[in-house]
Amino acid sequence: MSSTHEVLNQAPPRVDLDEYSTNPALTEAVARHGAGWAAGHLAEVGSLVGQADFQRDAELANTHPPVFAGHDRWGNRVDAVDFHPAYHRISAAAVAHGAHTSCWSEPRPGAHVARAAVFMLFAQVEPGHACPVSMTHAVVPSLRATPELADEWLPRVLSRDYDPELRDPATKSSAVFGMAMTEKQGGSDVRANTTRAVDAGDGTWRLTGHKWFCSAPQSDAFLVLAQTAAGLSCFLVPRVLPGGDRNVFRIQRLKDKLGNRSNASSEIELADTVGRLVGEEGRGVRAIIEMVGQTRLDCVLGSAAGMRQAVAEAAWHTRHRSAFGAPLIDQPAMTAVVADLQLEAEAATWTALRVAAAYDSEDAESVAFRRLATPVAKYWVCKRGPHHAYEALECLGGNGYTEAFPLARRYREQPVMAVWEGSGNVIALDVLRAMAREPETVAAVDREVASALGQHRAFDAHVQATRALIGRVQADPGSAPQQARRVVEALALALQGAVLIREAPAAVADAFVSARLGADRSLEYGALDPGLDLRAIAARA
Structure with a gap:
């Protein structure tokens, strides 16, 4: 090699480190707040996310962002979002290590702190996948408010399996959740939402409207806000209905964002879309x-x-x-x-x-x-x-x-x-x-x-x-x-x-x-x- 191209005085790659044990603030705070029992697992996660191949996956997931496919090659509407395999490897690892719901599935003193630390370690290296991981974690209290939905969905939400294929929920051992709350005209003012829900008389509702931001549209199910006669209400909307038929969930486009490139954010349309009431009608907030x-x-x-x-x-x-x-x-x-x-x-x-x-x-x-x-x-x-x-x-x-x-x-x-x-x-x-x-x-x-x-x-x-x-x-x-x-x-x-x-x-x-x-x-x-x-x-x- 020519001497003019000799590489000197450049820092080596920061890889193959234990990102937990080398972070004194995190290790000390975990111990102080009652989660010292999780130190071994956290060191395992820290070593995983510090590996060169994990960091390479983080780069790939962002340089090859998700792609929306509205129809298959025969013209059938599929509303699919395709991800680079690196994204799925990262998501599978996060779920396997409990970054989503470990504090709910294994409750004990310090469980929320331990789960927070796992979440932070994964998000430190690849933050985009943390969006659906966070939403899956956060739906647990809402689902518990409706026992029949909790019985059906919580075992999948608490699972450490990761299965990104959209199919009949009864055939899946796990589930990832998204949210669809905001609309064009309201943004954070969700009471201005115009999406409507009508009682179908069979224990389900039919939702019609749009959502300006729907996070992680590839998810198995969503919490969605819609108006009923009693006011703003919350609904669980699955992508796939029992039996395997696709619910009406029309992805209009993926947002072209400043950052957070590995995560899919979308606009969607609902048209007589099947949903189930979460909590009480009119008490969506x-x-x-x-x-x-x-x-x-x-x-x-x-x-x-x-x-x-x-x-x-x-x-x-x-x-x-x-x-x-x-x-x-x-x-x-x-x-x-x-x-x-x-x-x-x-x-x-x-x-x-x-x-x-x-x-x-x-x-x-x-x-x-x-x-x-x-x-x-x-x-x-x-x-x-x-x-x-x-x-x-x-x-x-x-x-x-x-x-x-x-x-x-x-x-x-x-x-x-x-x-x-x-x-x-x-x-x-x-x-x-x-x-x-x-x-x-x-x-x-x-x-x-x-x-x-x-x-x-x-x-x-x-x-x-x-x-x-x-x-x-x-x-x-x-x-x-x-x-x-x-x-x-x-x-x-x-x-x-x-x-x-x-x-x-x-x-x-x-x-x-x-x-x-x-x-x-x-x-x-x-x-x-x-x-x-x-x-x-x-x-x-």
Whole structure:
């Protein structure tokens, strides 16, 4: 080879690592929140997703996105979505390891935390498949509200088998679920939906209308919102009817998206489509409310997983590349950037698993805490993801901006978590709604935050200011929407600070309070107080 093409000073591929055991924030949070019993399984998953062939599958699933085929070669309507085999290999592995429903099929203390960690490990490397995995997880509480549907579908939903073929449900041992809620004219305002459902008199309903976003249209069944005489109602719509006939489920097209390329998102039409009522007629929002909480938490988990991928790739590159006579990671400016990126990832990870732990208990305190903490975390962590991905990408220089490295894909992926399951204003207004209608939720979060008072002056001042802001909003509900985002941001930072002060290493907690709550905090990554232990934080990346 010509000497001009000798490859020097390039980082080796970041492959064949245990992505669990090399992530101290995740391992520590799992142990702290009662899921230490899952460490062996999580290390197994971490080694799997760290393998070079798994990462190659992640690349293939995104560079060869799903393709819609409306008709077969003879002209029969099939409404099929074809995926690269790599997508199915990844999905099969995630299901086999319980990323979807292990907390429901094997309940025990810490089960939701363990499942959250498995979900994060898979989503760290390939996030697109996590959409149907998340929806399959989230439908369980909704199905349980209707015993006859639960008896029929839950055994398949809880299965560790993966079978992507669409056929008679009675012949399948497993099932994956999707959702079809939003319409052109309403978006997040689902009460504006125009899809109609008429009682067929035989225990089923007939649905007619459109859905502007239908996630994972290849799924076995969907939860769909439609209007009845009693109001907005929820229905289970299978792709294939008992006996093997196809239900009317007309895919109009697949969305051409910024990111999330491996996952199919579609527009669909329903025309006398068979569905079965979930919950009570006219109580569709109630039927899906618990599901929404679960999927919003998964958005937090997905964003935190993306942050882990971003900072891990940045740290790997800077440890293996030198400039101006020293490894990049040892140069103070870069040390500060990597430490700050790790700080953000730690705050997201610790907060995500603290909220997941609240789903492991049904006591009044846990229920109240998670009702408010879930949307607060969803708003803040998901919004922090895109800029975090950009800053990590920049650490790789020109390499980071190319599609040959994973951070370009991650940069395009992170915004979707903030849009899914309610974009910023929808989530912020939901926080206000919970505060007004369920004041016990505010008290529960305040008790969580108060548990860390007395150790950092800046944190104590932030909590005092947050309490005052909440008081003003509660005293003047009419002006509350104008301050919704301020309230949620303040609550999120207070919650993250409290969790880190109580649980994380002192170097991490001290840096978070200084960098995110201190009087001289900066708007950009890497502008940290040099008196902090930045090397110790960067070493955790």
